Amino acid sequence: MKELIEYIARSLVDNADAVRVDEIDTPGALVYELHVAPEDMGRVIGKSGRVANAIRVLLRASVNRTGKRTLLEIV
Amino acid sequence: MENAKRSVETSGKTVEDAIQRGLMQLGLERSQVQIEVISEGRAGILGFGAEPARVRLTQAIAANSAPAWAPPSQPDTTTPAEYTQPPSTLGHAPATPADKPDMTVSREAHGQVDTPSVPVTAAQAAMQATTTQPATPTVAARSSVTEKTSGTASSEGATSSEATAIATETVQHLVSAMGYEAKVDARIVSNTESGETGDSLFVDITGRNLNNLIGQDGETLGALQFITRLIVNHKTQQWTEIVVDVDNHRQRRVDELNSLAARAADRVVRDGRPVSLQAMPANERRIIHLALRNHPNVMTVSIGQGDNRKVTIRQKP
Numbered sequence: 001m002k003e004l005i006e007y008i009a010r011s012l013v014d015n016a017d018a019v020r021v022d023e024i025d026t027p028g029a030l031v032y033e034l035h036v037a038p039e040d041m042g043r044v045i046g047k048s049g050r051v052a053n054a055i056r057v058l059l060r061a062s063v064n065r066t067g068k069r070t071l072l073e074i075v
Numbered sequence: 076m077e078n079a080k081r082s083v084e085t086s087g088k089t090v091e092d093a094i095q096r097g098l099m100q101l102g103l104e105r106s107q108v109q110i111e112v113i114s115e116g117r118a119g120i121l122g123f124g125a126e127p128a129r130v131r132l133t134q135a136i137a138a139n140s141a142p143a144w145a146p147p148s149q150p151d152t153t154t155p156a157e158y159t160q161p162p163s164t165l166g167h168a169p170a171t172p173a174d175k176p177d178m179t180v181s182r183e184a185h186g187q188v189d190t191p192s193v194p195v196t197a198a199q200a201a202m203q204a205t206t207t208q209p210a211t212p213t214v215a216a217r218s219s220v221t222e223k224t225s226g227t228a229s230s231e232g233a234t235s236s237e238a239t240a241i242a243t244e245t246v247q248h249l250v251s252a253m254g255y256e257a258k259v260d261a262r263i264v265s266n267t268e269s270g271e272t273g274d275s276l277f278v279d280i281t282g283r284n285l286n287n288l289i290g291q292d293g294e295t296l297g298a299l300q301f302i303t304r305l306i307v308n309h310k311t312q313q314w315t316e317i318v319v320d321v322d323n324h325r326q327r328r329v330d331e332l333n334s335l336a337a338r339a340a341d342r343v344v345r346d347g348r349p350v351s352l353q354a355m356p357a358n359e360r361r362i363i364h365l366a367l368r369n370h371p372n373v374m375t376v377s378i379g380q381g382d383n384r385k386v387t388i389r390q391k392p
Contacts (some may be wrong), residue, residue, distance in 0.1 A: 053298075060295075063253065064254075
């Protein structure tokens with residue numbers, strides 16, 4: 001799932017080298033922190049968060065062996 | 076009036092599945108029954124919370140079987156909706172399949188993948204000539220992606236076949252990053268005949284156990300299509316209409332909506348009261364509106380705001 005976020009983010013931004021995803025395993029959920037260059041923030045969030053929400057939908061549908069919820073945060 | 080007819084209620088994994096079972100039980104063709112979806116069912120997570128899809132099939136009244144009014148060009152009706160005029164109506168021009176060229180075309184485009192039934196336009200042919208892989212008619216161009224089509228992405232305007240390759244690779248990448256194994260094919264369909272401009276790129280995902288890629292009410296499929304569009308259009312630096320589909324789900328949904336429209340219209344004609352359908356997204360409402368556009372006795376309007384917008388079917392004044 002980390003790879004999924006990285007792939008989508010790298011494909012959408014101008015500065016692909018600045019993309020970084022951290023996976024944090026908390027008791028209730030898997031939290032993914034997506035870091036992108038400041039000027040690319042809009043690309044991965046989208047109008048009214050459309051892109052970010054679409055990524056969340058795909059995360060939820062991904063094969064998830066832990067059975068935990070997934071959270072995507074863009075920082 | 077339902078009681079006198081043969082009717083059966085069945086369930087199955089999917090609506091389609093349930094319909095097939097019902098048809099077997101009745102020993103009838105699809106065109107000879109009215110299909111009522113009781114529950115669309117839910118896939119559930121890891122087998123929990125799964126609900127079967129339920130449908131009721133009722134043998135159609137007339138000997139020739141079609142509902143009193145069926146949307147034109149329903150693919151599997153044996154007689155393409157020869158319009159039987161309900162006794163109560165004044166004379167109106169019957170709707171014929173020819174009235175809806177755009178629907179017919181999109182169906183063909185969707186259904187027959189390998190037949191270049193849609194003519195290749197001159198512009199497309201010209202574009203084709205400039206690409207590195209000549210000779211394949213654009214419509215029939217399908218790229219299978221087991222081997223990776225590598226960086227054909229050029230920063231300035233990509234040709235259709237490049238867009239096809241990029242789209243296939245993108246979707247393949249997304250789907251496998253989500254943990255699914257599936258086959259991805261892309262093809263270009265020319266829209267010139269339907270009066271819309273430009274070409275559409277259809278990306279088909281096929282495989283086993285892909286219901287999660289469709290999601291509740293197609294939510295996941297919508298997100299997949301949205302992200303694919305963004306990525307491909309970003310990489311090719313041009314705008315291409317891209318439609319992503321899983322196991323022909325979109326086509327099945329169109330068929331479902333068409334029969335829903337026909338049944339609801341029948342009910343409006345019979346009861347004289349307006350019928351509101353469930354809230355639907357814009358593209359699905361459009362299908363309903365189109366399906367009943369030439370109906371002699373009913374009209375359709377969309378009522379409500381945002382996610383709660385629904386089609387209401389009522390009698391023509």
